[in-house]
Amino acid sequence: MIRIDRIRKLFPTREGEVEALRDVSLHVAAGEFVAIVGASGCGKSTLLRMIAGLIPPSSGQVLLDGSPVTAPRAETAMVFQAATLLPWADVLRNVTFPLRLMKQAGAGTEARARALLATAGLTGFERRLPRELSGGMQQRVAICRALLQEPRVLLMDEPFGALDALTREEMSLELLRIWQGREMAVVFVTHSIPEAVLLADRVVVMSPRPGRVAEVIEIDLPRPRSFEQEALPAFQAAAQRIRALIYGGRLPRAA
């Protein structure tokens, strides 16, 4: 469904051009859950933005269902690292904002939004303003906003980055539950190796300067996933492999 074909991305800066991505190729099947991990600055957000059609690649192309992505598409939704809610709109209007903007809001939109908010544990908060919510609640609103678009491709850029560990685990499982009920490909950027292994069918490990795909690791764990699986050898092996790739053999050791 998503085919990334030998993408390269150069950013002009004051000290000449920065090569953010070099020769990145990747295929994501319909309904597949792919996680991307890698050191800070290795081009994960850049890659996600190009899949979203927000920025063009310098060379190579992104294909969605066979046609090149040149602008944002209606079937793609994005969850940013920060919640990026509209400060002037209440929760319900934030969630329905993309559909209203794209003139796709219909009679059932509000009811669906309320139902989604309910699954995210936000019943009773529909009329609150973003600043009256905690960081975790804001991020859940942002996820509901993306899901309401019923995207076939959901792009998530460290969506749980700002959350505490407990909320993070809870929301990971919630995301899996929602994903399982839909035909939706997910590309999920994260800094957390266990999170990537827990969620994904495949984990793409990227290496920095310039950003490249170091390796793609298949995760052979049965679904539905749960945190008990962290103890399984398959889980540990995958996590170890990713760690080794990221730290390039020089595994950091506590003294």
Add this chain to the structure above:
Amino acid sequence: MRPSTARIAAGLRETAPGIAAVVLLFLIWEGICRGFAIRPFLLPAPSLVFAQTLAAWPVVLKHTWATLGTVLLGFAASVAISLPLAMLIVSSRALAAALYPLLVITQSIPKVALAPILIVALGANELPRVIVTFLVAFFPLVVGTVAGLMATPPELIELGRACRAGRLQELLRIRLPFAIPFVFGGLKVAAALAVVGAVVAEFVGAEAGLGYLIQTSMAFFKTPLAFGAVIVLAVMGILLFQAVALTERLLFPWSSGAAPPGAGL
């Protein structure tokens, strides 16, 4: 009705120091006038100001209405012109480059110098006064609105782009709502300046208005009445400012209290 009485109490607590300061100022003023026996046409005591203003109340009221009319028309013109102007400036680099020098020129010209020219050109009617009021008031509103439109976080802009918003949609649905606190910062300054602008225009050419009243009163050494007119002007400025603040709180509750730094210029 407990919450509302609590709100009134909180409101009183907030305004009490301001009221006390004003009362104190008047008391000192009164004390100085009496203590040094200053002659009323030089500096009238507040008690005399109040007495004489009250005695001439119908006249003062007539002039107040005239000035208020000019102020409101000039203020409305500022709003009607500044907001679209700010959006034009933000929407195109070339337009911004063309318009900004013009704006700065209008600000560098002393309005007192411009007023008589306008009156000769346009006749001694309401129009030149409204134009002067507008010229005095509109600039901070444009600058504030532009600042707000430009201050929209890039993440929100990117969200709009991801939702396939065009330039106009981005401006109206994302940038403009974000700029509301900045707009109201500009509106508050503009409201206060509109009073200044109207009086400046009345000094130069008018048959009515508080500016005219001040001039004619002073010509006949009716200093207390002139002071009364000044106090009415001050009250008018305060009320307009508060009306803008109240409008903001009623229409955009998310805006007040969350105003970004520098919103008031």
